[in-house]
Amino acid sequence: MTVTRFAPSPTGYLHIGGLRTALFSYLWAKHNDGKFVLRIEDTDRSRNNEDATRAIIKAFDWIGLAHDGEITYQSQRDEIYKKYIDQLLDEGKAYRCYMSCQELDSLRETQMSNKERTRYDGRYRDFEGTPPEGVEPVIRIKAPLSGTIRVKDGIKGEIVFNVEDILDDFIIARSDGAPTYNFVVAIDDALMGINSVIRGDDHLSNTPKQIIVYEALGFDIPEFYHVPMIHNENGKKLSKRDGATDVMMYKEMGYLPKALLNFLVRLGWSHGDQEIFSFEEMLALFNPKDINKSASIYNTEKLDWLNAHYIKNTPNDTLVKLLQEYDLVLSSHDKKEILLDVIKERSKTLVEMVTQIKEILDTPTQYDTKAVNKAFKGEAKAILEDFKARLMTAEALHLPSDYHHLVETVVTEREIGFGKIGQPLRVALVGKMGGPGIDSIMAIIGKEETLSRIDNALENI
């Protein structure tokens, strides 16, 4: 069974890049009827943050990605790690290093000034004497001294690292006993049965270290898929400074989870020329081997287009519920179907929907000067008066077409173009040019409100 995971460190909100790797992991697991699990990497006690964990879970909840089973917290697994540290110590595969931080720093400095690679020199690797006083040792793993490490990556292919170039006896437990990242990741992935590791390719250079741990502990090595980074407009790794990177900000801005997911899945992955993917299609078609090798630049133009597409295709009753999250209550509005039908055709976000709906529902308090100058020329007011008179006596006005017929009578009898009445009427109704058809607007706000807005306009323009 395929088991994948998402393993964020709780240092803040759920990042858009993190969501993409989580999505890839989720899709691959579910594509294979497997499991997708969540693990919180909070081994750094000084930075452990429960709020961040909650924020991440909340974002997953909004986006609709569900993890399987309980969440694993590394901070609660100290005993497990301790056990494996002791095991490696007993087996002679790890050892205590009594080098102080200062000593390490100075070693590093001399190496740098000699233009050598900075690395631990292995001075305690086979140490058998009496340890120095007052130094709490770190635990280092015995890494191979020569040879190569091969990382088989499902996206990049096989990558061969030269041990001399990249490895030293790296620390697996700090002097306070806390285990380090590369150690616990390997253990947890192995223990949790993760057999497909899908993560950002910034982890590629960690992978050899983790393989050392896998091998020292006799664990099976999983399949690795290192997905290319998402870059900002400057071509650098997308970071928190790059505008909207918090997943929940997309909710605030009025994006639909479906649109965001569709946008993200197409960043670095594709299936022929297809652009629109329902969740079911993603599940059926996704395969990490089709992920691109190169980084992609984060540019949300296409997200807007996708979001507009998904809004257009969302049923009105669903939209009513969604809009409530943005403090717009439409449930009791008797013309909400007409309203939503015309607004969802012209909105890129839910936030835009809200403002456009308010522009129709709220009586205009001012009139755009340019629109007035353009629309209220010549006989405009007389035409409006004419229309108003007809409207007052008209009955059974419900649909946009009912209002349209009324407008039509003015147009035919006065032998004018639709624009002659349409433009001043539009300004009277919403205060400016643009927006849905006036027939629809009148149907939505109703006869009384229409009359009142016409009166207002006649009086104030």
Added chain:
RNA sequence: GGCCCCUUCGUCUAGCGGUUAGGAUCCAUGGUUUUCAUCCAUGUUACAGGAGUUCAAUUCUCCUAGGGGUCACCA
């Protein structure tokens, strides 16, 4: 700097030796619309450079350049 990865329209991408290098987005133009948007149509724009291999390279190999990532008692 060492190591590793990457390179097709502005952006997201298709391509897997022979194509007028395709799609999407963006932008522009036209049509539809009383207006705006939608929608439809049309158009501009790309194989980083250089050597090979081959009858034939965007595609395979190598080199160069450029970009990125990573080098902690962070994750």
